[in-house]
Amino acid sequence: MEKYDVIVVGAGHAGSESAYISSKLGCNTLLLALNLDSIAFLACNPSIGGTSKGNIVQEIDALGGIMAKIADKSILHIRMLNEGKGPAVQSLRAQVDKHKYHLFMKDELEKQDNLTIKQAEVKNILVKENKILGIETTFGQRFYSKTVIIATGVYQNSAIIVGKSISDNGPAGFCNSKHLSNSLRKMGFELRRFKTGTPPRIDAKSINFSCFERQPTNLKIYGFSAFAKEKKYKEKDCFLGYTNNETKNIILKNLNKAPMYSGKIKGTGARYCPSIEDKMVRFKDKERHQIFLEPEADGTCEIYLQGLSTSFPAEIQEKIVRSIRGLENAKIMRNAYAIEYDCIDPLELKKTLESKRYDNLFFAGQINGTSGYEEAAGQGIVAGINAALKVKNKPPFILNRSESYIGVLIDDLVTKGTNEPYRMMTSRAEYRLMLRTDNVLERLYPLAIKYDLQNEENKKLFYKREKLCEELRRELKNTKISASSNINKKLEELGQRKITQNSTIEELIKRGIEIEFFEKEFKRKYSYSVLKHVEIEIRYSGYIEQQKIQIEKEKQQENTLIPNDFDYLKISGLRLEAKQKLNQIKPITIGQASRISGVTPADITVLLIKIAQRG
Amino acid sequence: MIDDTIVAVATPYGVGGISIVRISGPSALKIADDLFCAKNGKSLNKAIHGKLNYGTIKIGEIREVGLAVVFFKPKSFTGELVVEFQVHGGILIAKKIVEECIKRGARLADKGEFSKRAFLNGKASLDSLEGMIDMINAESESELKAAFGLYSGTLKKTVEVIENELTEALAGIEVGIDYPDEVDDLPTKDMVMEIIFNARGKLEKLIETKKLGKTIKDGVLTLILGKPNVGKSSLLNAIIGEDRAIVTEHAGTTRDIVKETFIYDGIKFQLLDTAGIRDSKDEIESIGINKAIENINIADLILFVIDSNQKLTNEDLKIYQQCNDKNLILVFNKTDKLQNKQAGDFFDNFNGDKIKVSTYLAEGIDDLLKIMKSKVEGKTESNVILVNERHIKALELAKSNLEKIRKDFSFDIIAFEIKKALDELGKISGKTVSEEVINKIFSKFCVGK
Structure with missing residues (x-):
């Protein structure tokens, strides 16, 4: 009998990411695909990234994931979106070669230690009480594991619709996953039907x-x-x-x-x-x-x-x-x-993407009601890391809304749920000015290092970058520029007051002059990404400070834990809608409770009082 | 916290022939049933929701005739089980009933506790509750109107209009950011700046009403002005009908400022008697004089008093010059005595509102009050009047966020400031920004793959 640490069902964008990271973390992983020729298949548009989605790809990269690496090898066309709208809302979008993307991903996964790849359709999830034992394939083979990640995406009991023709099929002529829906239903999951489509x-x-x-x-x-x-x-x-x-x-x-x-x-x-x-x-x-x-x-x-x-x-x-x-x-x-397909209600999940009902069962990707390759992959890496941590009996890995789009995505899914395929947008992030492309490494590398998600070579590169940023900041602070006509002409163009005395480069950047303008003043050459990161940090420092205050405020609410045995139905002060929503979602913190739609500030006041009463 | 039962007299003290005692909480019915004996012999447990039950209420040995109404949870004011007794005979009987309830396990309600429970039980929103509290504390009719405006959601509606415009501008920016390639009918920066400018104007107008709100809450600030010994304090006493300020025959006895609040025909006035203005060497008195001059600038209304049987002096004219551009009524006092021609000429030639009074005979005071009312009437009315500190602060912060926005800012920053402004406005309307914006994006713009 074969026993794995992690079984990943589905090898799309979520499943590939899950399997890659869990095997990288040393877990003996089995990746099951309906068809090995459709691993990481770009079923819809041949592109990766887009506003906020591009940020997710870069976040996955910072957390040791694989999407960015594969995309970079298969690019046909790339550009930065929103260049004129401010650095906080810029994102990369690339057209990629869909054949190469699939092949490079398959190749990379095949090279991975601890990872077994197999073509099979899963028929049943094997369960004993509330614990996961493994899976059974349609060929009757059973594979046992400590954890299972379901990432079947739009292939889940899908139907293809063209005019009057409805066929029981997966995307682009691939077959679909026919049996797993029944198994999930038997386990008590309510399945919903979402729809998406693709052009000619x-x-x-x-x-x-x-x-x-x-x-x-x-x-x-x-x-x-x-x-x-x-x-x-x-x-x-x-x-x-x-x-x-x-x-x-x-x-x-x-x-x-x-x-x-x-x-x-x-x-x-x-x-x-x-x-x-x-x-x-x-x-x-x-x-x-x-x-x-x-x-x-x-x-x-x-x-x-x-x-x-x-x-x-x-x-x-x-x-x-x-x-x-x-x-x-x-x-x-x-x-x-x-295409129509089955999906679960993400309110069934914890922030680790583990099921609330079944221990060690995780869900990632479009089956959770999202849309998009990047959203799927973002969930895939989080489910993969958490499955691995579960295997190792370590505390969970949870990303915050203030540090990543992936954090926003998962918090939205498990807190608010979704009634339509969920797509990430920059406007969903209340701390958007913090979630930029230029600071993705600063945001997430410390976490990646803490959870051992990056190799030594990358860690060294990151430390080197940190040092360079520090040096550049110092240089900008200490280098004074005389009030030349050149500078004043530039300031005038920007609608700023002229300078009469020597000013530091830092001050001039704050007033809107781009860092490239001073490049010849630096004693050494910095990379474009280091220059831009430090420049944006200086120019946006006032706004970044304001967002930090907002985050700090939010953190106080996030730190107020709600006891998990709270019976909301019995709290007399809550309105009925709030009672039902809270009871269904069972938020962990007051902050999470306050984001649930249908829960009002008055309800939060009542909760705070109740928590205080319990001491 | 909401497990106990509270009781209090729910009608204002000393007003009206009927008093209401309200009991709210889980044991309300048990306590009330113990006190009440229905004429038809039925227990209150079987009472119909909201229907009056006639009977007697036990107060010690006494049986008081009255009515009992049961409101079942959650269809009551507080959202809890509520019983109300309606009894005749003013406050004393009501108080006794409260005592009886306390004996049976109820607790005397704190001030505003019924409203607080209504809020905690989701029966009232924060702003309607604030309006309700203001209503309870309202002393004059115009104050009540302002509070009612809040209670019935007028402020909320006004704020929502501004909110909608800003949300739409924001949605335009956001859709441009999130779908950079797909929408070709986006608002330009000029359009966004115009919306911001308009919203600022509307906020400014709304914030201006806070002065009116203060006037309504504190009363119309009415300054009694004049040189010493023209009868300012006697005028104040005549208006409010009691000896409040010190009145003597010596000039300059009112050294400090004397304040009195009274309500005339639904309007609250705050009357300020000032020290007579003249160049004084007496130190204490000159402090009073300085205060009087200061007050001219903040007063809503000035009663300029001259003595009709004294020659008009340079002093009178000097004072008049200090305040002739203000909202002013000329009060020609001491008409019971012989009148001076020169002062009379001044009175006759005066173009504004004027009145002859005798504070000594209490003549002309009613007419003066009518003029006072007409001078401020209409000015204490507006669709929305800001009286609540919390609202004023939220609106001011929203305005200041919008003021920070400049045209050369990039859209990420403009959106940030608009969102902050909307967050502040949301404190009044109770709306969360991001959900609204996302819904707007999809209803207004065509995006997709």
């Missing part, structure tokens, strides 16, 4: 690219990984185009054929991820919608049509595509489809 892929040879606006890659950026030193990728362009009146007419005329509107689709879709028919109905007044042409991979003609997700019948899909200027002769290689 068309043949590049049939596109008239001259009708589109070219969007070149940013050649200065190397990738997501912190210490990436060289560019490892081949560049390809993206293109921008628009829908028009004809597109709109075709869609509105054929609405009765759209499964979304004929009642065929029952799953809950995300507001931020609407199909083109949804957009046309909800935003009737809008003249046009943007369409991006994105390369799927190097060595294929397939082009992803971002913005045109739909579940219309195939012949109408063709009409819609061909109504767009430049796509008049376009050939659809793969049709767009909607």
Whole structure:
């Protein structure tokens, strides 16, 4: 009988990350995939990152995960989003080669010590009372383990919908996971039905690219990984185009054929991820919608049509595509489809992503009601680390809202729950000014070192960076610049008062001059990322201070623990809605309780009084 | 904490023919049933929610006729089990009933404790509760109106309008940040700055009403001004009808400022009798004079008193010059005595509000009060009047956050300041910002893959 420390069910973006980190932490890990040819498969858009998602990728990297590393090897196009909107909201977004991404991930996982990879479909989770024993495959094989991580994503009892056709299948022609839903239901989990979709892929040879606006890659950026030193990728362009009146007419005329509107689709879709028919109905007044042409991979003609997700019948899909200027002769290689799948209610989970009902059973990724590769991977690494810590009998690993987007993601999921596929956005983070791309290492490396998630080489690089930042800060503080006409011209441009006396570089940066302006003053050469990090810290110091005060306030609430035997239903002062929500979620702290929707400040006052009474 | 039963007289002391005793808490019914004997012989345990029950209440050996009403949990004022007794005969009987309840295990309620329980039981929001407390403590009608405005949510509605505009601006910024490629109809920085500017203006207007709120709460600050011995203190006494300030025949006896508050026809006035203004060498008196001059600047209304049988002096004119641009009533006192022509000319030629009175005969005082009311009436009315310190502070902080925003700031910082302003406004409206913004984003903008 084989016995593992960790079994990961599903080898998508969550599962790969879980298996990678738990094996890295020395746990004997079994990774099960429905199909080994779909490990880390990019089922929807061939891109990694985006606003706040790019930050998650970099956070995973700082915590010793693998997504950034694989993405960097397969980039086709990369740029920094929101460059003009302030450093606190900038994120990286990359187009990646979806073939390479899968192959590099598979290769990296295969090279990993302590990791066994196997193709199998899981039929049952083996349980004794509230403890997990292992799993059973559809071939009747049983594998035993101390912990199990379920990361089956959109493959969970999924259905593919195109027009009237509904098929019992997984994404892109891969098979789905048919049996696990029953096992989960038998264990008492309530399953919900969510929906998402993907646009058509068309043949590049049939596109008239001259009708589109070219969007070149940013050649200065190397990738997501912190210490990436060289560019490892081949560049390809993206293109921008628009829908028009004809597109709109075709869609509105054929609405009765759209499964979304004929009642065929029952799953809950995300507001931020609407199909083109949804957009046309909800935003009737809008003249046009943007369409991006994105390369799927190097060595294929397939082009992803971002913005045109739909579940219309195939012949109408063709009409819609061909109504767009430049796509008049376009050939659809793969049709767009909607996909429905089972997921659990994330309110079932602790902040470690462990089930509240079953010890040692973890859930990560889209099965928890999220959407997106990055959100899945972020959960994957947290579930993987916590499963490993559980095996080693060590205290859990929990990320705070004030130190990472992953912390925001998980806290939102397990505290507020979600009624639609959850996508990360920068506006979900109340401490956004702290969760920047330039300080991701400063935020998370100390934790990574504490939990032994990074190798010696990376740790050394981080310590070196810390030292350099310190030196640079000192230099900026001590170097005085004379009030030259050059400086004053710059200040005038920025709408600032002129200087008459010598000023330190630090003061001038505070007033808005970019650090590159002074580069020749430094005694030594700093890396671009060190320069930018220190510059942003100086320029934003006032706001960072304010956020720190907010965080400190919040921490007081976070430090007020709620006894876990609190019977909310019996507390007379609470309103009924609050009683039910609190009883369901069982928050650990007052801070968490206050974020539950439906719990008012008055309810919190009552809780505080009750806690005080118990001493 | 909410496991005990409290009792108190719920009607104001000494007012009205009926007193209400309110008992709230788990043993309310048990205590009340023990005291009450219904005419139809039924126990209060079988009473119908909110219906009046006629009967007698045991007070020692006495049987007092009265009514009992049972409000079952949670459909009562406090959200707990509540019984109310309605009895005749003013405060004494009510007090006795309270004593009887205490004997049976209830505890005398602290001030505002019924409201506090209503809040803790989720029956009242913080701001409506604040309004309720202000209402309970209101002394004049206009004060009551201001408090009622709060209670009925007028302030909340006004704040929500500002909130909505800012939330929309923020949603525009946020959607641009979170979906940088997908939306092409985003608000420009100029549009955002205009919304911020408008919101600031609205906040400013709202904050200005705090002065009015203070006037309503403390009373219309009315300054009695005039040179020594023109009868300022007698005027004060005549208005409030009791000997309060020291009145003697010697000039300059009122050395400090004497304050009196009274209510006339629903408006609260705070009357200030000042030391007669003149160049004094007496040290104590000159302190009083300085105070009087200081008060001219903060007064809502000035009663400028001259003695009708004395020649108008330079002193009178000097004082008049100090305050002639203020809200002023000329009071021509001592009309019971022979009148001086020169002073009479001044009176006749005076263009503003004026009145002849005799404080000695108490003549003209009623008319003076009417003029006083007309001078401030309308000014104590506004849709929303800020009276609550907590609200004033929140609005001022919100305004100052918006004032910090400059056009050359990047959107991440502009959003940060707007959010801080919204957090402050949320302290009044009770809204949480981020959820609102996210909902706005999806309802207003078209985004997706």
